[in-house]
Amino acid sequence: MKLVINTDPRLLHIVRSVIRYYAQEAGFPEADVDCLAMAINEAASNVIRHAYDNRPDARFSLEVKSFPDRIEFVLEDDGRKVKPEAIRPRSLDDVRPGGLGTYFIRCFMDESSYDSTFTGGNRLRMVKYFSRRVSSSDEGSSQERG
Amino acid sequence: MKLVINTDPRLLHIVRSVIRYYAQEAGFPEADVDCLAMAINEAASNVIRHAYDNRPDARFSLEVKSFPDRIEFVLEDDGRKVKPEAIRPRSLDDVRPGGLGTYFIRCFMDESSYDSTFTGGNRLRMVKYFSRRVSSSDEGSSQERG
Amino acid sequence: MKVQVRNVDNVSVIDCSGDVDLYSSTDLRGTLLKEMRSGKPNVLVNMTGVSYIDSSGIATLVEGLQLSRETKTRFGLFGLRSNARSVLELARLHTVFAIFDNEKEALEKIATTEPFGGL
Amino acid sequence: MKVQVRNVDNVSVIDCSGDVDLYSSTDLRGTLLKEMRSGKPNVLVNMTGVSYIDSSGIATLVEGLQLSRETKTRFGLFGLRSNARSVLELARLHTVFAIFDNEKEALEKIATTEPFGGL
Ligand SMILES: Nc1ncnc2c1ncn2[C@@H]1O[C@H](COP(=O)(O)OP(=O)(O)O)[C@@H](O)[C@H]1O
Ligand SMILES: Nc1ncnc2c1ncn2[C@@H]1O[C@H](COP(=O)(O)OP(=O)(O)O)[C@@H](O)[C@H]1O
Numbered sequence: 001m002k003l004v005i006n007t008d009p010r011l012l013h014i015v016r017s018v019i020r021y022y023a024q025e026a027g028f029p030e031a032d033v034d035c036l037a038m039a040i041n042e043a044a045s046n047v048i049r050h051a052y053d054n055r056p057d058a059r060f061s062l063e064v065k066s067f068p069d070r071i072e073f074v075l076e077d078d079g080r081k082v083k084p085e086a087i088r089p090r091s092l093d094d095v096r097p098g099g100l101g102t103y104f105i106r107c108f109m110d111e112s113s114y115d116s117t118f119t120g121g122n123r124l125r126m127v128k129y130f131s132r133r134v135s136s137s138d139e140g141s142s143q144e145r146g
Numbered sequence: 147m148k149l150v151i152n153t154d155p156r157l158l159h160i161v162r163s164v165i166r167y168y169a170q171e172a173g174f175p176e177a178d179v180d181c182l183a184m185a186i187n188e189a190a191s192n193v194i195r196h197a198y199d200n201r202p203d204a205r206f207s208l209e210v211k212s213f214p215d216r217i218e219f220v221l222e223d224d225g226r227k228v229k230p231e232a233i234r235p236r237s238l239d240d241v242r243p244g245g246l247g248t249y250f251i252r253c254f255m256d257e258s259s260y261d262s263t264f265t266g267g268n269r270l271r272m273v274k275y276f277s278r279r280v281s282s283s284d285e286g287s288s289q290e291r292g
Numbered sequence: 293m294k295v296q297v298r299n300v301d302n303v304s305v306i307d308c309s310g311d312v313d314l315y316s317s318t319d320l321r322g323t324l325l326k327e328m329r330s331g332k333p334n335v336l337v338n339m340t341g342v343s344y345i346d347s348s349g350i351a352t353l354v355e356g357l358q359l360s361r362e363t364k365t366r367f368g369l370f371g372l373r374s375n376a377r378s379v380l381e382l383a384r385l386h387t388v389f390a391i392f393d394n395e396k397e398a399l400e401k402i403a404t405t406e407p408f409g410g411l
Numbered sequence: 412m413k414v415q416v417r418n419v420d421n422v423s424v425i426d427c428s429g430d431v432d433l434y435s436s437t438d439l440r441g442t443l444l445k446e447m448r449s450g451k452p453n454v455l456v457n458m459t460g461v462s463y464i465d466s467s468g469i470a471t472l473v474e475g476l477q478l479s480r481e482t483k484t485r486f487g488l489f490g491l492r493s494n495a496r497s498v499l500e501l502a503r504l505h506t507v508f509a510i511f512d513n514e515k516e517a518l519e520k521i522a523t524t525e526p527f528g529g530l
Contacts, residue, residue, distance in 0.1 A: 002150040006167075014167075018160055021157060
């Protein structure tokens with residue numbers, strides 16, 4: 001499935017509905033379906049807020065691909081390039097508004113990384129495996145890019 | 147905007163939401179927004195039922211393009227080719243279930259036609275002008291293809 | 293969409309809410325045809341909560357109307373919102389259904405409504 | 412999402428329902444900050460109808476919490492569904508908010524809740 005829509009927060013509910021459908025179809029339990037919808041909602045919200053400074057008339061695309069062992073989400077935009085090192089989820093001791101989106105993405109996805117070879121704006125790839133792998137590489141560097 | 151999704155009736159509400167958003171953005175009054183959402187809902191339902199015989203795992207695409215004078219919708223599928231001459235909205239004197247979808251499309255759109263040069267399955271293009279043109283050609287042949 | 297059946301005296305009231313489309317109309321169809329086939333003398337569809345109805349929903353209601361003639365069920369609709377009413381009018385079907393404004397009127401009049409001969 | 416304010420004695424109850432996301436959280440933010448700035452002594456957010464809340468909704472609540480310290484407003488939440496509660500827990504924010512089970516408990520306890528010193 002692929003969706004190319006405006007960077008308008010009023011369309012986020014559509015993003016969540018579509019993700020919920022494909023996550024359910026892929027066989028994820030309801031709790032994971034909620035988490036995946038939320039993670040993609042957060043990633044799309046960040047595109048709107050950070051890559052496009054809340055411009056509602058730009059575009060981004062979202063692709064969902066199901067595989068036997070995983071589901072993959074690819075979000076592409078044509079906005080300002082993210083400096084992956086700038087994306088640092090806030091420390092949880094820090095009670096302030098903000099910094100939660102990337103933290104939720106990291107919680108809900110097994111992998112999340114920006115494609116440094118992408119020539120447009122940003123290409124964020126997120127992966128969720130059917131039975132969540134818990135390995136040291138997951139907990140560490142590969143997630144910190146998300 | 148472009149959407150490529152499964153031929154699953156459970157996704158039709160998403161099609162309607164997306165169309166409503168773009169029709170509103172284009173500036174159509176609420177009554178027209180409802181009609182456009184319904185027309186595309188009918189066209190997509192027909193793809194699911196007739197081009198794919200209710201297979202939920204095929205795909206179709208929907209594209210919406212706004213122009214200064216009109217909004218265009220293009221629905222593409224890879225299913226069985228429609229014989230345009232087979233599409234005949236039922237006569238309104240005929241009380242039976244069915245035959246209404248293409249009638250509603252004809253009522254709500256100013257133009258609607260299958261692209262005979264399309265090499266895949268079907269490519270249905272529908273157009274709505276901002277101030278509905280009422281001309282003899284509209285009432286006649288160009289709509290009967292819908 | 294949600295579909296639920298209530299029995300009010302000898303009338304089956306089918307409460308529908310939400311969008312009636314190709315997906316959800318199968319639920320309404322199942323319930324409607326079941327109520328008629330089970331020999332209920334009067335069946336009403338409560339459309340108060342129906343925010344959207346498309347051709348598959350209309351087709352379902354027409355199917356109900358056709359079956360009601362066979363099963364001799366008195367069949368009516370009530371509580372149509374303006375968009376549902378417009379869709380029925382556009383399809384020129386508003387005259388073939390017994391349409392009541394609200395539940396009170398529908399319950400009062402359904403038993404004395406002429407069985408439909410329009411089909 | 413819908414946001415509405417009710418006054419129950421000297422408590423402002425902000426009823427929210429639907430999805431709180433980047434689009435709708437601006438409504439909640441506006442209402443929440445306005446109630447606090449207008450000098451209401453107690454503000455409660457009724458989350459009973461909130462089916463979804465994302466980071467922008469949580470950020471809005473945290474902003475309310477921060478402002479409540481400046482304006483000396485007692486601020487609490489009630490009626491959280493399990494998914495809203497999980498999201499707050501995941502963010503480790505469930506302990507910084509005064510969270511009540513339901514409106515009755517919230518109204519009884521809000522006036523005697525310690526003002527928050529956790530920020
Ligand atoms: N798509 C993006 N484009 C550019 N910068 C981003 C993007 N996503 C996240 N960031 C950066 O990462 C930071 C943390 O993001 P996040 O955890 O979502 O919290 P918030 O957006 O509320 O600050 C942001 O403040 C921003 O600097
Ligand atoms: N996308 C399509 N592909 C193939 N045939 C179609 C398509 N759309 C419509 N048709 C044909 O046109 C007829 C009328 O369609 P419609 O007015 O929507 O009513 P119904 O689908 O209920 O018969 C259909 O029965 C079908 O034969």
